[in-house]
Amino acid sequence: MRDTKTKKQKAMRIIKNITISLISIILLLAIIGLIYERSAQKQALNEYPAPGKLVQVDENTLHIHSKGNKKPTVVIESGLGSWSLSWDEVQKEVSKYATVVTYDRAGLGWSTEGHTSRTGDQVITELNALLKKTGYEGPYIFIGHSMGGLYTQLYASKYPDEVAGMILVDTRPPNFENEFPEMKENYANQAEQMKLYKFLSNFGIVRLLSGGAIHPGYSEESKLINQAIGFQGASFDAIRNEMLAMDEVDQEVLAIESLPDVPVIVISHGIPEDMSEMGLSNDQVEQSWQMYQQKLADSFKVSQLLIAEDSRHNIMLEQPEIIIESTKEMMEQLNLQ
Structure with a gap:
């Protein structure tokens, strides 16, 4: 009996020691991760400082970056x-004949990020203030892509005199997820x-594993910048908001x-995204998406619908030339070139 009790006590001590050791190892790894992430953040900002200006707008500090010095001003x-890095190729090419402004939302x-409200009105009010502050x-x-196409329409509605034309790139249809409950649930998750x-991300885990999440359409340098800057904790808060x-x-x-009577070019993807993992019919989703792009183009007096035949949703990365040529065409329409 005594031997059995002694054996149990010995076993409990071993389990206790193993548990303490495991907890100590986990805490040590967490501390190492915290130190690594803080060091990586400082190194990232040293190696890849903001290429543009950092401007205080209400509670946020917003980054705005321009290239070119000719009229008109193209705002992306x-x-x-998503953020300004996605538009490097478009900005580089269009800046040869215009001033091209990209910026990073809060x-x-x-x-x-200071102001966490991300309503459309909040976003466009901040953008308007940013453009005014920077002259x-x-x-x-x-040029508005996906949700950016919705923000662009809201901007044109609120500030109609400030918009000469719109290029709406694969704009996300309003209420699109409500049409497909599986998609809405997926977005909520x-x-x-x-x-x-x-x-x-506080422990550097996301940074270490982020390489595979970066779109292959980025240049090699942009991939490094994306991995260094784009996977910080604040980014995930902003995306969630x-x-x-x-x-x-x-x-x-x-x-x-109402929207201003200006020329509009709608650009839609030519290669459908695969929605089967959500249990959705690719054909149904694609038909609904393309119907909205046509409806959007038809809602303006002077408009055209173009298909980026070789691209999925991220047209600025997969077929940027169609956006570049559309910008040139719109400038010619407006006699601005």
């Missing part, structure tokens, strides 16, 4: 969770996953009463 509005890229004068030609990504505001942005767009 990125899609959900919390993305080199911008910091870029309109009327502008706007992704928004919650951003909390986990932010937590893991933008995702949570999608329904409200949709309602804002659907409530638009």
Whole structure:
């Protein structure tokens, strides 16, 4: 009996020691991860400082970057969770005959987030203030991709005299996820996953594993910048806030009463995304998406619909030349070249 009790006590001590050792190892790894991530963040900003200006707008510090010095000014509005780096090729080429302005919405890229509201009105009010503070004068030609296409329409509605033309690149249809419940559920899950990504990013885990998540359309240098700057904790907060505001942005767009009578070029992808993992019919999703692009083009007096035959959704990375040529064409239409 005594031997049995002694054996149990010995076993418990071993288990206790193993548990303490495992906890110590986990804590040590967490501390190492924290130190690594803080060091990596400082190194990233030293190696890849913001190429443009950092401007205080209300509670946020926003990064704005321009190339070129000719009129008109072309303003680029990125899609959900995306930022200025995605537009390097378009900005480089279009800046040969215009001033091209890209910027990072709050919390993305080199911008910091203070004001967490990401309604469409908040986003475009911040952009308007940013353009005014930095002295870029309109009327502008706007290029808006995906959610950026919705923000662009909201900007044109609120500031009609400041918009000379719009290039709407694979604009996300308002209420699109409500049409497909599986997609809406998937987006809700992704928004919650951003909390986990932010937590893991504190320990450098996301940074170490981020290489495979970067679109192959980026240049090699841009891939390095994306990995260094684009996977910080604040980015995941910003993406989550933008995702949570999608329904409200949709309602804002659907409530638009009028848009300025300006030329519009709608560009849609030619290669469908695979939605089968969500349990959706690719044909149904694609048909709904393309119907909206046609409807969008038809809603303007002077417009055309172009198909980027060799591209999926990220046309600025996969077929940037169609956006570059469309910008030239619009400038010719407006007699601005």
